[in-house]
Amino acid sequence: MSIVVENLSKRFGTFQAVSDVSFEVPTGQLVALLGPSGSGKSTILRIIAGLEDPDTGRVSLTGEDATSVPVQRRGVGFVFQHYALFRHMTVRQNVAFGLEVRKKPKAEIEEKVERLLKLVQLHGYADRYPSQLSGGQRQRVALARSLAPEPKVLLLDEPFGALDARVRDELRAWLRRLHDEVHVTSLFVTHDQQEAFEVSDQVVVLNHGKVEQYGPPQQLYERPVSPFVAQFLGQVNVLPMKALWNPQAIDLKHIQEAFGSDVLNTEEAVYVRPHDLDIHREPNTRPCWRGRIERLTPLGGIVRIDLSINSDERLQIDLPRDQQLALSLVQGDDVFVSPRSFTPIGPPKQIPGDAAGTFYTI
Amino acid sequence: MASVETTRSGGDTGLPDLVLRGMTLGYLGWMVVLPIIALGFQSLVAGPQAFLDAVLDPQAVHALKLTVVTALVMVVINVVMGTATAWVLVRYEFPGKKVMNALIDLPFAVPTVVTGLMLVLLYGPSSVLGTILGTYGFSVIYSQPGIVLALLFVSYPFVIRSVQPVLLELDRAEEEAAATMGASGWLTFWRVTLPTLAPAIFTGAALSFGRALGEFGSVILVAGNQPMKTKTTPLYVFGEIESGNKQGAMAVSLVLLALSLGVLISLNLYQRRWSLEDGK
Numbered sequence: 153m154s155i156v157v158e159n160l161s162k163r164f165g166t167f168q169a170v171s172d173v174s175f176e177v178p179t180g181q182l183v184a185l186l187g188p189s190g191s192g193k194s195t196i197l198r199i200i201a202g203l204e205d206p207d208t209g210r211v212s213l214t215g216e217d218a219t220s221v222p223v224q225r226r227g228v229g230f231v232f233q234h235y236a237l238f239r240h241m242t243v244r245q246n247v248a249f250g251l252e253v254r255k256k257p258k259a260e261i262e263e264k265v266e267r268l269l270k271l272v273q274l275h276g277y278a279d280r281y282p283s284q285l286s287g288g289q290r291q292r293v294a295l296a297r298s299l300a301p302e303p304k305v306l307l308l309d310e311p312f313g314a315l316d317a318r319v320r321d322e323l324r325a326w327l328r329r330l331h332d333e334v335h336v337t338s339l340f341v342t343h344d345q346q347e348a349f350e351v352s353d354q355v356v357v358l359n360h361g362k363v364e365q366y367g368p369p370q371q372l373y374e375r376p377v378s379p380f381v382a383q384f385l386g387q388v389n390v391l392p393m394k395a396l397w398n399p400q401a402i403d404l405k406h407i408q409e410a411f412g413s414d415v416l417n418t419e420e421a422v423y424v425r426p427h428d429l430d431i432h433r434e435p436n437t438r439p440c441w442r443g444r445i446e447r448l449t450p451l452g453g454i455v456r457i458d459l460s461i462n463s464d465e466r467l468q469i470d471l472p473r474d475q476q477l478a479l480s481l482v483q484g485d486d487v488f489v490s491p492r493s494f495t496p497i498g499p500p501k502q503i504p505g506d507a508a509g510t511f512y513t514i
Numbered sequence: 515m516a517s518v519e520t521t522r523s524g525g526d527t528g529l530p531d532l533v534l535r536g537m538t539l540g541y542l543g544w545m546v547v548l549p550i551i552a553l554g555f556q557s558l559v560a561g562p563q564a565f566l567d568a569v570l571d572p573q574a575v576h577a578l579k580l581t582v583v584t585a586l587v588m589v590v591i592n593v594v595m596g597t598a599t600a601w602v603l604v605r606y607e608f609p610g611k612k613v614m615n616a617l618i619d620l621p622f623a624v625p626t627v628v629t630g631l632m633l634v635l636l637y638g639p640s641s642v643l644g645t646i647l648g649t650y651g652f653s654v655i656y657s658q659p660g661i662v663l664a665l666l667f668v669s670y671p672f673v674i675r676s677v678q679p680v681l682l683e684l685d686r687a688e689e690e691a692a693a694t695m696g697a698s699g700w701l702t703f704w705r706v707t708l709p710t711l712a713p714a715i716f717t718g719a720a721l722s723f724g725r726a727l728g729e730f731g732s733v734i735l736v737a738g739n740q741p742m743k744t745k746t747t748p749l750y751v752f753g754e755i756e757s758g759n760k761q762g763a764m765a766v767s768l769v770l771l772a773l774s775l776g777v778l779i780s781l782n783l784y785q786r787r788w789s790l791e792d793g794k
Contacts, residue, residue, distance in 0.1 A: 203690050223693045230694040236687035240709040249705075250695030294691075301695055 153215070154179040154305050154337035155200060160209035162195055162361075169195045170206070171361045177305075177354075179214075182331045182338045184348035187358030188384070193341045196358075197307050200339065202226045214304050229298030229336070233310040235290040237282040243269070243293050244278040250301035268296040271330070288319040295327075299334065308340035312347065324351050345385050349373075357381050375495075382423045382495060389424045389467050391441065391494075422494040426470040430490045431457070433479060438490040443467055445485045448476070457481070459489065553771065557764035568765035576742050577750035578769060584658060584746065585726035588665040589719050596673025597715055603674070604681040621670040629667050630735025633660065637736075656738035661746060664732040669725045673718030680714040713788045720781040724774050 155177035162170040170192040177183045185193040198204040200211050202223030210219045218226050237246050244265055251261045269275050272292040282290055291311060298306060311327070312320040328351050331338060342348050348355045349369040357364040357372060357380075365377045376382035432440075443459035450456075455476045459467040467489065471481075481487070558565055568574065603615055621629070637654040638644045647654060654660045684707070692702040730748040737744035745753070747770050754763035 201694055203693070223690075224696045224698060226694075228694055230691060232687040232691060234685065234687060236685060236691040238688060238692075238706055238709075240712075249692065249697075253692075253696045253701065297691075298694070 153177065154181075154213065155339060156210075156212040157196065157200065158210045158212075160196060160199060160211070161207050162192070162199060162204065163207055169361055170199070173209070173358075173361070173363055175356050175363055175366050177337055177339055179337050180335045181353040182328070182340070182351060184352035184355045185339060185341045185358060186343070186345060186348040186355050186384075188343055190360075191358040192361035193343075193358050194309055195361075197309050197339065197341050200305075201228045201230050201307050203230075227301075227304040229301070229303035229306040231291070231294050231298050231306070231308040231311050233313045235282070235287075235294045235314075237290055237294055237297070239282050242279050242281055243274065243285070246282070246293055247297045247300050249297065254301060264300060268300055271299075271333075272296045286319070287315045288323055291315065291323065295330075299336070303336065306336045306338040308338065310341050310343070313342075320347075327351055349385075357384065359384070376423075379423075387426045387468060387470075389426065389429075391422055391424060391461075391465065391467065391491075422491070424491045424494045426456070426468045427454075428492045428494070429467075429469045430492060431469060431471060431475075431479065431481070432488050432490070433485075435488050436490075440488040440490040441467065443487055443489050445481060445483050445487060448481065448483055459487070461489070550771065553764060553768060557761070557768045560761055564761055565765045565768075568759075568762045569769055571762060573741050573745070574747075574750060574762065574766050577745050577747045578766070580658070580661070580745070581727060581747040581770075582773075584661045584665060585723050587662050588669060588726055589723050591662075591666060592669060592673050592722050593715055593719050596670075596718055597677055597711065600674045600677035600681055603678060618671050618674055621667050624667075626668055626729065626731030627735065630664060630732035633663055633667070633732070633736050637663070655736055656740070657744060660736035661733055661744060664736045665722075665726045665729055668729055668732055669722035672722040672725065673715060676714045676718035676721070677711055680711055684710060713785060716784060717781065720777050724777050727770060727774055727777075 153176045157176070158174050160170050160173040161168075173192070173196060185196060187193045195204060199206045199209075200213075202218070202221065206219070210217060212218060213226060213228070238249065241249070247265045247268055248261050251264060256264075265278070266275075269278055272295055274289060274292055274296070277285065277289065277293075282293065285293065291314075295311075312323050315323065324347055331351075340351070352369065354367060355369050355372055356366045359380050365372055365381045367375075372381060373385050376385065382388050430438075441461045443461040445457055446460050447458040448455055449458070450473065451470075453473055454470045455473055457469045457471055457476070459469065461467055469489065557568075599618070603611065624632075634655055635641060636643055637647070637660065639648060639653075639655065644653075644655060652659070654663065688706050688710070689702050692706045693699075697705065728748055729746075730752070733746055734749055734752075737746065737749065739745055739749050739753070741753075747766060751763045751767050751770070754760075754766070
């Protein structure tokens with residue numbers, strides 16, 4: 153394990169920024185700390201770097217306790233959201249800084265700066281000042297600068313947050329490739345779930361200073377352990393079980409096993425992703441909700457359909473465009489909607505197997 | 515100083531616009547440029563020889579040297595203490611900080627003659643402090659250290675007020691980045707923070723220097739106006755006018771003016787260079 157965080161807590165005045173956070177980052181992986189603003193993700197990153205002191209808890213880097221090691225001797229690379237390049241130094245001087253501080257021989261510094269600038273594809277920009285570079289270029293310089301002293305771990309604080317959408321996409325893909333090349337254990341902070349999914353091997357989801365869930369992106373998406381995770385990772389519909397209408401009593405046995413036989417009459421609710429719903433004009437043997445189409449929004453290859461069920465519950469479906477055309481759906485139509493799979497929210501009476509997120513396929 | 519750009523491009527040719535433009539331009543010429551021309555013309559009209567003779571008068575040379583040296587000593591102290599004061603005001607929280615911040619502008623509000631009087635009362639030969647200093651062989655009032663003290667008082671806020679806003683807006687992330695790369699606090703200050711503050715420090719230094727060149731009221735009281743000892747250039751100019759040597763007063767004034775303009779112009783050039791570097 154390259155980064156081990158144990159029972160970390162930090163309070164700012166009356167605000168509990170981090171409370172009892174523990175997780176581990178395996179060597180060589182790229183892990184995302186994902187959460188909304190105020191969830192404590194940047195604070196955790198800064199504590200790992202030594203830029204903040206935790207109130208309680210421990211930080212270990214490559215197997216050694218680093219909790220009381222000052223930031224200068226932790227051997228971490230840190231990339232800031234707003235680049236934090238030294239503005240009065242050229243690109244070359246910026247990248248060389250960490251090596252000069254360590255009093256490396258001149259020839260070695262020069263050789264290494266050249267190599268790093270090639271790595272971040274800024275070879276021709278060595279003598280420019282940061283102000284003469286675009287945002288994406290600046291962040292690449294910052295990355296080269298943080299890698300120069302060969303850090304044990306690389307920490308990135310919303311590294312693409314200040315960039316516009318197109319550059320951000322490019323840089324994400326580029327960071328992923330770079331990581332596959334350099335293999336330095338990396339932890340990066342983001343509030344953008346798409347970014348976390350695209351770039352990272354694993355994701356730590358944070359909320360109110362606590363770890364909600366930790367795992368590979370797809371697992372979080374398919375098996376969220378809490379309503380928060382389900383809702384934070386993409387669009388989700390929250391639907392009442394009792395509204396499920398099923399004329400021909402199909403097999404609901406596995407649902408009833410988990411929730412009890414009265415599940416369909418309780419206030420239990422379920423999550424359904426907008427792309428996990430089928431729409432049809434006549435009821436069939438599958439459990440379904442009755443709904444009315446309120447709005448159709450074409451979004452290129454798919455159509456987003458807003459429905460109302462029981463007149464006050466809202467439901468969103470992402471349907472491939474050709475299916476919408478085949479069913480010739482228009483606003484105001486009454487339709488039937490069946491979930492292909494869903495996640496129960498409420499405290500289930502008992503869940504077979506592990507207590508982690510449960511995912512039911514119908 | 516950053517140059518002020520016009521906000522409207524393209525020429526308006528309406529009559530009110532022309533009148534307004536002509537009026538402000540004329541006002542500038544009348545108020546600022548004309549007096550300078552008058553001085554330049556009058557001091558040179560007697561010919562270059564008379565001008566040189568007046569400037570190279572031993573008393574005039576001494577006065578100029580004294581003015582520049584005392585101003586430079588003041589600037590060095592001001593740069594160090596002003597930067598430190600701004601640092602303390604921005605980076606630390608402590609009781610009395612607001613009062614301290616408010617007191618800093620006080621020297622601007624004190625009439626310079628009053629400043630001189632206060633210093634004489636505090637350090638003068640008949641004062642307690644002056645007597646103590648005197649027994650150790652230091653004299654402050656009626657000697658050069660007194661001039662530096664007076665200049666320090668009147669220019670006290672310049673460096674602080676130039677550096678403070680820059681320090682406030684400084685992105686701490688640059689310093690943090692340096693720290694993660696292993697740089698100590700002191701090294702970070704020298705290599706990262708100070709270069710960022712340099713333009714502001716230079717501005718403060720140039721403003722204090724310019725202010726010091728022309729300081730009259732406080733200096734005349736603390737310096738005692740002794741030729742070849744404590745007579746600075748403004749005092750010299752005043753003395754020459756009093757004693758009817760108009761040529762001497764004008765020539766030395768022109769040199770003083772050139773010096774002031776030199777500081778102003780170099781400040782502008784320096785800032786332009788820096789802003790190119792910074793891309794602003």
